[in-house]
Amino acid sequence: MQRYTLTEYADASSETRAVFDDFMRTTGATAVPVWLKSLGHSAPLTRAYWERAKGTLFAGNLPLPLKEMIVFVVSARNGARYCSACHAQNVLSLDKTLAFDDLRDLVSADKGFKLPAYYSAVVDFAGKVAADANCLEDADFEALMDEGFSREEICEIIAVIDMATMFNVYTSSLRLDLDPDYRAIL
Template sequence: MQRYTLTEYESASDEVRKVYSDFMATTGATEVPVWLKSLGHSASLARAYWQRAKGTLFGGNLPLPLKEMIVFTVSARNGARYCSACHAQSVLSLDKALAFEDLQALLQPESGDHLPPYYAHVVEFAMKVVENPNDLDDADFGKLMDEGFSREEICEVIAVIDMAMMFNIYTSSLRLDLDPQYRAIL
């Protein structure tokens, strides 16, 4: 059963077209992705989801490749097929030192050894947050601070994790089809 409808740019309301156009201008995309078109029936939802993603991914101090790696790992951990595929592609386009096989290896137990320490510590932290944020202790924060992250940047890491969880729930519940340019990793 198809759980969603897509609103194409041409048939969207003027307000939704503004959201679509802002997405494409901000990301450099030439097409509106499935996740956003699935929200196109409601200008307020499309705007809210896009503003959340835009503010979290394109604002703040952390570099975009790190944020994309966080979203990828959280999404893969949650089994979110759409988000893991989308953000795997983003990670690979932003960090040419990584290959698709590196991301596949990351999905295996004890795979942190395949990542540069900068990524590995954040991925470890993110997995602990996803598992149970109440289990975080000062040592978890200390590891990131030892890696050079400020308290403000750690809050930003948590905000990225939280945004990923929101999108994981949305895209997985609807079983969104992958955009043609995404390569399934799960």
């Protein structure tokens, strides 16, 4: 059963089209992705989801590749097929030192793959938060601070994890089909 409808650009209201345009301008995309088109029937909902993503991913102090890796890891651990594919693609386009097989190995917990130090502590933290945010201890925060992250940046990391979880619930509940340029990792 198809659980959603897509609003194509040409059929969208002017308010929804404005959000679509802002998405493409901000991300450099040439097409509107399935997740955004699935919200297109409601301009306020489309705007709310896009503003949440834009504010979390494109603002703040943390670099975009790190944020994309966080979303990828959280999505993979949550079994969110759409989000893990989307953000795997984004990570690979932003970090040319990684390959698709590296991300697949990371998801499968292949012990032969070691993340670059740049990602490692944050990925461990994100996995712990995604599994059970109530189990965090001061040592988890101290480990990130030892890697040079400020308390404010740690709050930003948590905000990215929270946003990822929200999108995981949305895309997984609807079983969104992958965009043509996404490659399934789960």
